[in-house]
């Protein structure tokens with residue numbers, strides 16, 4: 162049955178060039194382990210190890226990417242086969258324990274920022290091929306990334322033991338024999354290696370995924386991973402399988418959605434390299450995911466709101482648009498001054514679709530403004546098949562087009578929502594500030610104020626509560 166989950170991929174290696182040609186260095190390896198490295202390289206791509214384990218501008222898999230979590234900043238580690246700085250001395254069993262169970266070679270627990278809760282579903286065969294790939298084809302990098310230091314009591318790695326007892330599921334993926342091979346392959350990818358739920362499933366108080374709302378939409382700090390269940394209003398139940406495949410492959414469907422933030426990165430590093438069979442499998446599985454409805458959506462899907470309206474007509478005729486002083490500008494003026502040059506004064510985008518329409522767009526139609534605010538602050542930068550989708554940010558970083566303050570962005574966001582999207586959504590300067598700073602902190606951080614005894618009591622109570630909930634569920 163396990164074999165059923167595997168495809169022979171040797172004919173589909175064009176994407177491997179992205180891995181610095183490293184894969185091709187193993188020419189002396191035996192034919193069998195060559196098969197395993199090719200296979201392993203594809204598994205590394207489908208599980209997107211590179212996205213988290215590579216710092217901006219850094220060497221592949223050398224670690225050092227800062228992951229902002231609600232509990233503080235965590236740094237990914239060096240997972241190249243360097244024996245001093247990486248995982249060169251990991252046996253296959255050590256590797257598999259780290260990836261699937263979240264336990265390092267030295268016995269310490271990893272934080273679940275490393276998505277071992279999803280990788281725990283991965284088959285032995287995939288883990289083997291992945292291990293061979295890392296040991297034989299990844300170039301060792303002799304450097305140590307910055308160390309993660311979380312506030313007490315989260316810095317005690319063994320506290321994750323309790324968390325694991327509650328929330329880690331050690332069951333490998335169990336195929337559903339009543340479903341097709343394609344459906345099972347899709348379920349395996351979504352739940353396991355491609356770890357879609359890590360971003361798209363909402364989390365509870367202890368940061369655990371809520372299985373009852375699987376893929377129901379979740380905040381990631383600055384960005385929001387929308388509901389991708391099969392619900393026709395709140396989810397993507399209205400998308401065709403072709404829509405899903407095109408979006409994962411390119412990150413762009415004009416008149417529907419574009420991919421920025423973590424999704425832009427996942428499309429760039431991982432999904433665009435999926436084989437067509439695997440994309441089809443993901444689409445087939447997603448169509449069957451239990452629908453989750455958000456009452457705030459009412460009866461309108463986020464993809465259907467808004468229409469072409471001229472913002473030029475809304476600008477006060479007698480006042481020229483000044484770029485130096487934005488403070489007195491209306492929303493329409495901010496839109497005309499900063500957005501219309503690309504998205505057009507009616508927000509209908511460009512004819513070739515490169516600049517998307519801002520109505521009939523997931524981001525402006527959503528029932529929260531997170532992704533619209535994040536897009537304005539941070540822009541879009543996604544490379545797919547050699548083409549760059551680039552929108553500058555307006556948050557005031559070096560590469561940004563302008564520096565709009567929190568109040569200006571709130572005013573502009575509200576104007577765009579009122580005119581082209583979901584006018585019921587409210588926006589405040591405080592919300593923009595929060596998204597600029599990376600999102601809300603976890604209420605768990607309150608623990609840091611209580612000292613050892615208080616924290617342990619709260620953790621114990623929370624665990625008992627968790628066990629209780631789990632037994633009832």
Ligand code: HEC
Nearest residue numbers: 208209210213236237238240259265271272274275276309
């Ligand atoms: C979402 C981000 C993310 C992804 C994706 C990810 N990792 Fe990690 N990984 C981390 C972080 C963060 C740590 C360090 C966690 C800690 O310090 O507790 C880590 C730690 C590890 C470790 C422990 C190394 C050590 O000894 O310290 C291994 C091994 C590892 N990852 C392998 C992988 C492999 C293989 C993949 C792909 C199958 C992968 N990771 C994908 C974030 C990620």
Ligand code: HEC
Nearest residue numbers: 355357360384385386387418419420421422423424523532
């Ligand atoms: C690293 C976090 C992350 C992972 C992993 C991830 N997503 Fe996303 N996804 C997002 C974010 C954030 C958005 C919103 C992007 C935007 O609007 O710019 C998104 C958007 C989407 C959308 C468009 C929905 C809409 O309304 O705009 C689909 C479909 C989607 N993701 C499917 C998937 C699937 C399928 C997987 C796994 C194969 C996956 N995602 C994995 C973060 C993630």
Ligand code: HEC
Nearest residue numbers: 413419420421499500503516517524536537541550551552
């Ligand atoms: C220099 C051209 C340019 C300007 C100026 C510009 N955009 Fe964009 N915008 C783009 C491009 C390119 C994309 C990405 C298309 C893609 O993802 O394929 C984009 C995407 C978007 C998206 C979809 C993002 C997502 O994650 O789904 C929104 C919403 C958006 N822009 C709003 C705005 C607003 C509001 C302004 C004014 C503050 C603005 N844009 C200014 C070029 C621009």
